[in-house]
Amino acid sequence: MSVNPGHIPLNEEPLPDDRFLDREESWLRFNQRVLELAEDPKLPLLERVRFLSIFASNLDEFFMVRVAGLTRRMATGLAVQSASGRQPREVLERTATVARELMLRHAASFRDDVLPALDKEGIEILRWDQLADTEQAEMRRLFRDRIYPVLTPLVVDSAHPFPYISGLSLNLAVIVRDPETDATMFARVKVPPVLPRFIPASPNRFTPLEDVIAAHLGQLFVGMEVVEHHAFRVTRNQDLEIDDDISEGLLQALERELLRRRFGPVVRLEVEGSISGEVLDLLTTELNIDEGQIYKVDGPLDLAGLSAIADLDRPELKYSPFVPSKEALPEDANIFAAIRERDVLVHHPYDSFTTTVQRFIEDAAVDPRVLAIKQTLYRTSGDSPIVTALINAAEEGKQVVVVVELKARFDERANIAWARELEKAGCHVVYGFVGLKTHCKLALVVRQERDGTLRRYCHIGTGNYHPKTARLYEDFGLFTADPDVGEDVSVLFNHLTGYSRQNSYSRLLVAPHSLRSGLVLRIEREIENQRAGRPARIRIKCNSLVDEVVIDALYQASRAGVPVDIWVRGICALRPGVPGLSETIRVRSVLGRFLEHSRVFAFENAGEPEVWIGSADLMHRNLDRRVEALVRVRERAHRADLIQLMDKAMDDGTQAWWLAGEDGLWTRRSHMTDEPLLDIQTHLVKSRRWRTVDG
Template sequence: MRRLSDSKLVENSELLVFNQDVSWLSFNLRVLNESTDERHPLLERLKFLAIAGANLDEFYRVKVSRIKNQRAEIPNHTNRTQFKEIYNQVIEATKNLFKQKDISFRALLDELKTQNVQLVVTQDDLNGINSGALSQAFEKIKPLLTPYVIDAVHPFPFIPNQSLGFIANVKMVRHNKNQMILVSVPNTLPRFIWLEDSKPTAISIDMLIYHHLNVIFPETTITDFGSFRYLRAADIPAQDTEVEDDAVLKEQFEKMLNQRRFGEGVQLILSAGLPKKIKQYLVNHLDIPPELSFESDLFIGYSDLFEVTGYDAPTLRYSAFQPLACPFITTKNINIFERLDKEELLIHHPYDSFDTVVMFLKSAAQDPQVKVIKQTLYRTGLNSTIVDALIECAQAGKTVIALIELKARFDEEVNLKWAKVMESAGIQVFYGVQGFKTHAKMTLILRQDKQGAVRPYVHIGTGNYNQNTARIYTDISYFTSNCEIGQDVISIFNGLTSNIAPKDLKQLILSPSMLRNKLYALINQEITNAKAGKPAQIWAKMNALVDPGIISKLYEASSAGVDIQLIVRGMCCLAPGVKGLSEHIQVKSIIGRFLEHSRIFCFANGAVLPSAQAEVYISSADWMPRNLDRRIEIMTPIQDPKLKSTLLNRIMLSNIKDTANSWTLGSDGRYTHSKLDGKKFSAHNFFLETLMEKSK
């Protein structure tokens, strides 16, 4: 824990917060812990291990890249000392993560063997493997491997991002000469190759190379060997993306994606046992700080385990479920727009089908009264049913406008591709507002009624328009024909395409112009009620809480007696349970089968939660400076009594009651898992069981 001074938001005082990078690493440790939880099927536990590996890769490519560059910019000794302390915490937490991943993987390897599945990742694992099967597998990759001799006339080769390499000292028998050799493994090759053996066996490509090193380098004797994996920075400087012309912006992003291949080194992972001389050689030639070089005793590149989690073994996976189809689209002869004229709709992904969102657009394509469709797109995925539906609308003669965010990290290339596809289909494509990311999730459909009046129909979500993540992320979709919300969405879209800030919004709260102040006002309202002796409560669910201003205001609310329940899946910089400061705040993180992604904010408004009097909102925004100050986000009030009750009494209350998948944050920054003795309540299982009942 540290104290941060923030003169803008907490005048003349210090704010007690946890460092957000250390908090993020703590979150990833909770994800990793799921790989040891025997309540999950075996291959699902292996998937949690792969997720923890992929998360750490992204953290280093983005966060650690920034941290490295910030070190030189810190102006005074006190801040440099504080920064160094945090930097060292990040390094030590990373070492612990590597150690814990190895421990978990060893246990999973043993359990896989009991299920007659073997992963060959060490020399010992090669014992007993059919040599013919190994040779057959090697012959498939041999032509694609590039062996190098490293000496004065053979310089060290370029190593791509996330590239796996094999390095060894060998003795050349013919010349009686010691030589360093390297085999670069193309990223296009799979990390694991399934062998044609009597039992399911997958060998890691580095072990396959090791076993055939004498084939790659004949007449040699191996003296030392090992693998390494190299990560390059992926962050995009903000100033590099702030241009006014859309065509120039697209061209700039295409160049940036190419330049990303040459990013500076941010992590080097080495197999344990490599001689110090080889380690130092790699550190020097890959130009990476020694502290960003880590060792792994068992395996390098845990994100590659995604490849084997797809093994066909239904008993080793979660039981499949079919998301519930919405009656709005399954009932024959019902027009979805006429239905929305009568009632609003709220659905809970992944338990409710994302097909409802897709059919909302497809219905627009088929309805002759629909004239215009507008949508924001952030992360669509490689194969997008949403983009297909937008194209169908354009082909049906509708005016379709798509606002696609090119700055969605690691989705830039996919979004560029979809932008070109949509433009070629006659869709008008825009790229947002200069200097801001457009993160709001909105669809607007404008339809002419029988009297000729144009009516807006709106979808607002907490999650991306992505049918793949909608199967594993929990999110909220809200459909309405409310005129005020519709007019607000029209104003926001017009602002996004004209660069003129919308004014006089009636219902929606927009960032960066409104959201922060609205949240302050809602928290202040609870403070006023607490001081007046009225019930005062806040329930809030989000992915991250790091904003100093919001944290300060929550501390103020706690000190006034407001009861605050926070469900924060990832980073949380607020310190709960500190006497005299935050003793009325409880923070939990839910980690389980589904990734908790919805943002739901509930304020008691003078009554005990849950109640019809509460003010309830859904949002695309977490409580982070980037969401409140540097992104286009919306927060939407849910006023329909039935929908409000669903959010409060069903979704939020179930998450608050959850003990099976919950981790509680202590005032010392440590998370503790609920004890598993006795009967525990799982929100995920509850929602799935309810789904099964409705499906009968």
């Protein structure tokens, strides 16, 4: 079914029904790109180990949320045909096929490539029978002192039902025989998550924790014969379902739902390839799953735990260290005077988060002229200096308003804790809207100047107020004292805290009311400019592109001849380069040292480019079920910098993955003949915004 974006005259042939790529498979192809980084022998070895860990962690979340959600909708009869034209059962089957292929490839990369490379560098991950006698003796002591006391073997018999298996827990399925009766029984031993995933047997030699436990099963089942044992792991539905009933406090509802989430249905069973048919049949029956949910791989399982190996102190096996630039807002300058003088655009992690965003809040907290601070918090770190500054500001008597999004996926518990700490300090804490997540990244400081006037200072960002991830996530932020932005942000905070119904803004586009329509309107304008012979072009940088209305608008732009460049990190449901549909559209993806996280939207606008940055991706949830904000970048130099960066990423001489619209597959382009192409992240590291530190 064709979706008319609103105003574009659809006088061409109808758009084809198969114009959308499947979003679930597109996400898996994103994780495949992560895996290709792990497979790249030109990358530092421990960074490859980290990418193996990231792949595993990503896939866990995919099953917990996306596969679980689809399975739940099918069970309740709510699943419908996807935009790609696939029926729900087809989507699930295709997802399982691709995921299984990638899991096997991931295990093979670890076993056949990364492990031998680690061994050459003196870092070994060994199974129990590969350990030296002295190391096994040390592991026996460790088992007795630290592991045995926290283990609880659970046997299954007529008096003991099959135990509950928690999501993402690693377990041993054990078959024991009673030598007196010759009866066999099944038992489960949970591998304790409080202990390291890989235990150091000696310096730079590690063994999986489950191997240590398996070697000592005789001490858990004294007098019994251990017949066989196999590692297994389940993934459960852990997506939250909150009934946004205004009669119940959101915080209490969320706490109840977090408890319920532990008991979600199983959506994946991972087992080692050596598992016996009898044990696998028992697990399948007791967990109530079908064959399509079973994933056999060579062990060890749960390679997300490789992050600890990647953290080893071996700097020669990692990316070279660096120090972010502090030039954007010099430390010896008054931050408010600097922002009054001009808008400041910062690019993290190339520009320091500590001396810009964090300092903005910290300086506001202690400045006697600051009267109020308002901020949104979606995710932040466990020891957040920003939250500390907000608490200090409240204790100093300033008015502090914090919009905390309790439903930030997998950060719910942390956000509940922060919300309570902020409330105790006297901050006004608001939990956002019923039915919407507050995802926008906004900070507003109200300051009384020397002449008695009040001025509003704003920060609008593309990433979270999270000092730790700011070192790893690529994001933009705009500081401004522009009165129009100040008025817009004030109105938006009033909307968040007081339910005002104003939906029009001067320099902001805000979801769910005006963001999609505002972007589509600008795409239409580019079509009109193209048809009138004026300069026209569209450049988009986002994490995901799924929204059918926006995609159809881009297809119409391409049909009109408008060049469209899309720089996407993850999911892309648009098919680029298809004759008669998207011939002028190019889609690229950049993955590497930093997580490309910023969102930028640039329109040529007949030679006077209009550029927006903000929090919104082009997905239904962002445009319909979240409060998102984009801000228009006013300074000509800032607009030029953003456009230049996007053009550099799309250049054929830059390392990137290219998306083929016909089959939805991505091809990595990293070299031209024998010469490496430009790595844009390394280029930015070495540019004027950075200074390199000797490793």
